[in-house]
Amino acid sequence: QSVLTQPPSASGTPGQRVSISCSGRTSNIGSNTINWYQQLPGTAPKLLIYKNNQRPSGVPDRFSGSKSGTSASLAISGLQSEDEADYYCAAWDDSLNGYLFGTGTKVTV
């Protein structure tokens, strides 16, 4: 498996909570930290969550991350229209000596 598996889409109404899963293996999520990236339409990706559950400065606390074993998840609470974007999980893979991205999840509000 050379990618991390995510659901292709997720949706919710404003104010709802949405959760996105990310499944990997021991060599990537199981051994290294998971990061999440947000890509708004027509823009470059932006770091959203790092080291499993840390938010960079400026990222609202509506976004939260967690990790357990070889899986991780991103939760968006209090969904807003500006959260419509593609979300990618990612982690270093020790077997591949490379950075693995998830398949991506399109969030629709």
Next chain:
Amino acid sequence: EVHLVESGGGLAQPGGSLRLSCAASGFSFNTYEMNWVRQAPGKGLEWVSYISLGGSTVYYADSVKGRFTISRDNAKNSLFLQMDSLRAEDTAIYYCATLWEQQLDYWGQGTLVTVSS
């Protein structure tokens, strides 16, 4: 403020070559490992290559191994990607990004590479 600006993209024929550059400013370039990431039209993100602080360690995705070469010039705050033997499937937006403790902190705006006859 961290600034990464990619250049060098454009149209190339199958089997041809292109050299991408990434100009860095606003931070100590020689303290960051660097990466190239690409995104084919309408597709997801794909990691391409990694280079260590001094350039002695490099890694490549299997899809580009043997065809692409990553390098850096710390004196000029620049990152490069030499792309040879280009294929149609290399068509993508190419982003340079800093790597800090396993996260890609900062990204450039990307440069489009199109491989077509």
